[in-house]
Amino acid sequence: MLANHARIARMRIEAESSEQPDIDENGVRYCLDCATAIPEDRITVLPTAVRCVPCAAARERIIKQRRTRGGINADGQAQGIG
Template identity: 45%
Template sequence: MMDIEPMESCADPLDQASKRELQQIEAVLADRRAALAHREAPDEDDAGRYCLDCAETIDPKRVAAVDAVRCVACATVRERQAGRKWGKGGALHFVEEQEYGGR
């Protein structure tokens, strides 16, 4: 559970709720920043950046566009295994397991 600082005395319950919500959001953001800080760094040299999964060179245009650490094929496999799919307009949505063979 998240550690939440004690509320200073607020007469309005909506102010208390707003402050509590902001504290919770800040705690979640701090957790995500910490997780990103421990993310595996990409392997790079003069030839380019290499995929973290298959070690093939990633297209420099892809690296420049999305700061990719995985090639298209490996990123697609990971998204499918996670049950996510990019929809029209780049919107990310969750899909049913049957769509990918019930994995």
């Protein structure tokens, strides 16, 4: 349960970035990655959603992999990336 709350918090932070939702003239919101309509249930839970659940999960996995592969060392240089 706690992991779900943390994941939702991370998604909200991600969604609050500079990315703007892709909305048509009828108010339908589309995923920025795959261009499918984002379900109303997802928008109800996460009003700032700009990606569908599968694309958001894939993006989260990629971000997590990048964090675990490398970072910044004491000299301020990136390490382990690539």
